[in-house]
Amino acid sequence: MARRGTVLLALSIFGGIACAPLAAALQPAVTPAVALLMTLVLLRIDPAQVLGWLRRPGLVALLSAWVLLGCPLLAWAAMRAIGMDGPLGAGAVLMAAAAGATTAPAFARLVGLDPEISLVVALATTALVPLTAPPLALGLLGIDLAISVGGLMLRLGLMVALPGLAALLLRRWLGPARLSRIAAPVDGGVVLVLVIFAFGVMDGVQARLLADPAWAVAGMATALGVSLVLNATTALLFLPWLGRAVALAGGYLAGTRNQALFLAVLPAAADPRVTIFFALGQVPMFVLPFLLRHAYARILPGTALQTRPPAPN
Numbered sequence: 491m492a493r494r495g496t497v498l499l500a501l502s503i504f505g506g507i508a509c510a511p512l513a514a515a516l517q518p519a520v521t522p523a524v525a526l527l528m529t530l531v532l533l534r535i536d537p538a539q540v541l542g543w544l545r546r547p548g549l550v551a552l553l554s555a556w557v558l559l560g561c562p563l564l565a566w567a568a569m570r571a572i573g574m575d576g577p578l579g580a581g582a583v584l585m586a587a588a589a590g591a592t593t594a595p596a597f598a599r600l601v602g603l604d605p606e607i608s609l610v611v612a613l614a615t616t617a618l619v620p621l622t623a624p625p626l627a628l629g630l631l632g633i634d635l636a637i638s639v640g641g642l643m644l645r646l647g648l649m650v651a652l653p654g655l656a657a658l659l660l661r662r663w664l665g666p667a668r669l670s671r672i673a674a675p676v677d678g679g680v681v682l683v684l685v686i687f688a689f690g691v692m693d694g695v696q697a698r699l700l701a702d703p704a705w706a707v708a709g710m711a712t713a714l715g716v717s718l719v720l721n722a723t724t725a726l727l728f729l730p731w732l733g734r735a736v737a738l739a740g741g742y743l744a745g746t747r748n749q750a751l752f753l754a755v756l757p758a759a760a761d762p763r764v765t766i767f768f769a770l771g772q773v774p775m776f777v778l779p780f781l782l783r784h785a786y787a788r789i790l791p792g793t794a795l796q797t798r799p800p801a802p803n
Contacts, residue, residue, distance in 0.1 A: 506688055506689040506692025510696040510697065513695070516686055516693070517690045523683050523700035524750045526653075528616075528654070529657050531592045534676055549732070549736075550610055554615050555726070557744050558623075561586040561720050565582050565585070565586035566583050566586075578763075581771070582767075584627055585669060589748055590616070591612060594742065597742070597779050601779050603739040603786060607736055611697070618642050625700050649751055650751075687750065691772060695766060706766075710770045713767065713773070716745075721741040725740065738789065746778075
């Protein structure tokens with residue numbers, strides 16, 4: 491499963507759409523799957539790599555601030571400029587306000603980009619998103635999610651803090667040698683949990699697709715457009731200061747967001763079309779690596795594209 495991770499994830503996303511009864515059966519597992527996924531991902535992180543990039547705190551802080559603050563404001567301005575409001579507009583802004591996906595380093599390796607800076611910024615934004623996303627979504631941007639700023643901050647904080655604590659305790663208990671021995675099974679476990687999540691998160695998508703195919707296609711196109719625009723804008727913005735390799739890695743991270751956190755913490759009273767948008771937003775995440783990998787190879791000569799997809803981490 492670890493060696494075929496990306497293929498399995500792409501198949502599970504479309505499988506969840508095609509097999510509605512299985513998606514409905516696994517929907518209650520979405521929140522536990524997110525918590526377990528974050529625990530396993532954090533368990534596989536090498537603290538030495540994190541410390542290496544933390545010696546450049548200005549760079550990490552700059553990219554993190556842009557991902558968490560600059561990108562949602564850019565998305566909000568773009569949605570207002572084109573007159574897109576309602577669930578699609580709200581979903582687009584919330585997508586841009588989400589933390590960088592913790593699977594981003596795996597996808598960065600897949601397309602030949604630097605995974606380490608993706609890892610550090612993904613971790614930093616995951617830790618900070620409980621403080622930034624609720625005020626942006628509910629305060630400044632006025633998006634109605636049927637939950638208060640404090641309530642959303644608390645839910646996001648617990649969803650980030652508890653897996654982090656569990657991973658820390660597991661690392662101490664297992665020790666480096668045992669962790670090294672079980673690395674492949676843990677990577678396979680990550681893929682398995684993501685497959686379960688992918689099926690569960692697709693609950694309701696088939697019905698929406700059949701009832702209103704134009705809206706579903708518009709939602710998928712919006713998610714794809716937000717991802718590509720954030721990717722390109724970030725890369726072009728930071729290219730003069732950070733160089734081509736880091737700017738492209740930062741751009742890829744900016745376009746790859748952890749929308750699963752919102753799916754796990756939004757209350758049942760939230761507009762179901764917003765959660766459907768987050769589900770549709772998973773599709774571009776697993777399609778873009780295959781669309782962009784050869785473009786990155788041309789932009790970064792000498793980049794070695796992996797012929798085998800790595801396990802997400």
